Amino acid sequence: MATNRIIALVLLILAAVALLAADDLAVCAVCGPREGAGFEPVKARATYRGKEYAFCSVKCKVEFLKNPDAFLVTGEGEPAPAFTLKTLDGRAVSLADFRGQVVLLDFWGTFCPPCVKALPELEALHTKYASRGFAVVGVTVDDRLPLVKKATANLTYPIVQATPEVWSAYKVNALPSLVLVGRDGRIVKRYGGEADQAAMIAQIEKEIAAAR
Amino acid sequence: MTSALLLFLLVATPEECLVGKGDAAATVTHGGKTYRFRYAECRDEFLTDPERFSQLYDALIELQQSGETVAPPSRPSLVPS
Numbered sequence: 001m002a003t004n005r006i007i008a009l010v011l012l013i014l015a016a017v018a019l020l021a022a023d024d025l026a027v028c029a030v031c032g033p034r035e036g037a038g039f040e041p042v043k044a045r046a047t048y049r050g051k052e053y054a055f056c057s058v059k060c061k062v063e064f065l066k067n068p069d070a071f072l073v074t075g076e077g078e079p080a081p082a083f084t085l086k087t088l089d090g091r092a093v094s095l096a097d098f099r100g101q102v103v104l105l106d107f108w109g110t111f112c113p114p115c116v117k118a119l120p121e122l123e124a125l126h127t128k129y130a131s132r133g134f135a136v137v138g139v140t141v142d143d144r145l146p147l148v149k150k151a152t153a154n155l156t157y158p159i160v161q162a163t164p165e166v167w168s169a170y171k172v173n174a175l176p177s178l179v180l181v182g183r184d185g186r187i188v189k190r191y192g193g194e195a196d197q198a199a200m201i202a203q204i205e206k207e208i209a210a211a212r
Numbered sequence: 213m214t215s216a217l218l219l220f221l222l223v224a225t226p227e228e229c230l231v232g233k234g235d236a237a238a239t240v241t242h243g244g245k246t247y248r249f250r251y252a253e254c255r256d257e258f259l260t261d262p263e264r265f266s267q268l269y270d271a272l273i274e275l276q277q278s279g280e281t282v283a284p285p286s287r288p289s290l291v292p293s
Binding site: 044046047048058059061062065066068 | 226263264265267268271272274275278280
């Protein structure tokens with residue numbers, strides 16, 4: 001009996017350690033775009049042009065800082081990669097569902113404080129412009145569903161769960177990453193961090209105003 | 213001057229720019245830290261973007277202190293094999 005309790009306690013501690021460790025996972029800004037690598041433990045961070053990047057090793061940090069632009073692919077003007085992803089309640093959502101609309105894809109996770117802070121602001125944008133052909137789609141790269149559900153309980157825009165293929169196709173190498181898709185289905189611009197917010201809203205308004 | 217620039221372009225990677233106290237041809241103080249360089253051109257490059265290069269050199273120093281090395285990028289050989 002005592003042995004079972006000890007085993008249960010050890011398992012509980014291991015689960016807690018795993019949960020804590022999961023808070024410091026991110027897509028490496030070097031291995032993500034280069035190899036399509038998924039979440040890895042963060043071993044180093046760097047700031048470049050006001051945005052924070054995470055790395056799976058100090059060596060990757062060195063490689064990135066030698067030539068950051070080599071890893072910052074914008075994809076602007078290119079067709080937004082198609083996807084069909086599931087919402088938190090299992091409903092399928094495709095990018096094609098929003099054909100003809102301006103769509104803001106928000107790649108985020110609950111472990112990313114600026115991402116969580118931005119959720120109410122994105123909800124406000126979605127509500128403000130929905131009637132004019134605009135939609136926000138939250139693409140969570142966080143597989144801890146209870147935390148995601150809690151963070152998004154008051155949101156009206158769809159939240160879908162990313163797959164490694166999708167974040168790799170969109171070359172997501174830092175969070176938050178926001179991708180603005182125009183009515184023609186092409187990537188208009190990518191944004192990240194609070195510094196970009198004013199420019200992003202101006203661009204959204206410009207895209208909404210564009211002829212349908 | 214031209215030969216010095218050519219030497220820098222051919223030789224100086226950030227790993228090679230970084231030197232100890234005695235061998236520095238140039239130094240820069242940024243964020244309260246002093247960075248020592250083998251060539252003046254390394255300092256000039258640092259000054260083009262101190263925020264980026266200070267992080268880069270800090271990471272290189274961290275690697276050196278942990279005993280790890282970063283292989284310099286391979287360069288095309290000028291001597292036919």
